[in-house]
Amino acid sequence: MSSTHSHSDMLPRGTLVIAGALVAFAFTSTAIVRVAGIPAAASPAAMRIEAKIAPVASRDLRFLDRADGAVVIEDVHSGQPASVIPAGQKTGFIRGVMRGLARERRSRGIGFQPPFNLTLWRDGELSLTDSATGRQIELTAFGSTNRAAFAALLPAPTASSQAVPGRAPLTVPVT
Structure with missing residues (x-):
């Protein structure tokens, strides 16, 4: 069996970069909110x-x-x-x-x-x-x-x- 790898099965590089940037943005935003002590949106009950x-x-x-x-x-x-x-x-x-x-x-x-x-x-x-x-x-x-x-x-x-x-x-x- 050969383990040849075709590049046609991979996602385009730009798509991976955008997905990575989105994940990094989500983590960064969450960290800023936590560190700054910004309260989460309050529920009507609260x-x-x-x-x-x-x-x-x-x-x-x-x-x-x-x-x-x-x-x-x-x-x-x-x-x-x-x-x-x-x-x-x-x-x-x-x-x-x-x-x-x-x-x-x-x-x-x-x-x-x-x-x-x-x-x-x-x-x-x-x-x-x-x-x-x-x-x-x-x-x-x-x-x-x-x-x-x-x-x-x-x-x-x-x-x-x-x-x-x-x-x-x-x-x-x-x-």
């Missing part, structure tokens, strides 16, 4: 803790698939349905978010039992936290219509919690 922003309303929820294709959203503490999303309804924002979170749980071998915590914060932000994985989704970032779909699952706000700057008061439909 910013709320730092600013001592308190929750206005919160609810622990469990999302259950029914045999007919509907999704029952259950209040964990009362065991009563907070809402039911009919099977025939278009995918919708709630279904999409929960499908992603359920996929993450399945990949970790976690069932449906641990609740999700839906929280409205004093600054008007709305978040959904998976108690099993710790993953938190900032729902306000998805627009007012999508935010309203989850906000409707919260208990009726008190008079003191309705005046959130920059946000319309929540209305909670009875299901």
Whole structure:
């Protein structure tokens, strides 16, 4: 057997130089940020803790698939349905978010039992936290219509919690 080597199988020299420069830039940038003590971009949760922003309303929820294709959203503490999303309804924002979170749980071998915590914060932000994985989704970032779909699952706000700057008061439909 001969071990001849063909130069036609190699990457062009310019491509290798650019790839090496890119790797060097990434390492250098990371080192500068670390040495200079530049803080990483803060998460909304970390910013709320730092600013001592308190929750206005919160609810622990469990999302259950029914045999007919509907999704029952259950209040964990009362065991009563907070809402039911009919099977025939278009995918919708709630279904999409929960499908992603359920996929993450399945990949970790976690069932449906641990609740999700839906929280409205004093600054008007709305978040959904998976108690099993710790993953938190900032729902306000998805627009007012999508935010309203989850906000409707919260208990009726008190008079003191309705005046959130920059946000319309929540209305909670009875299901």
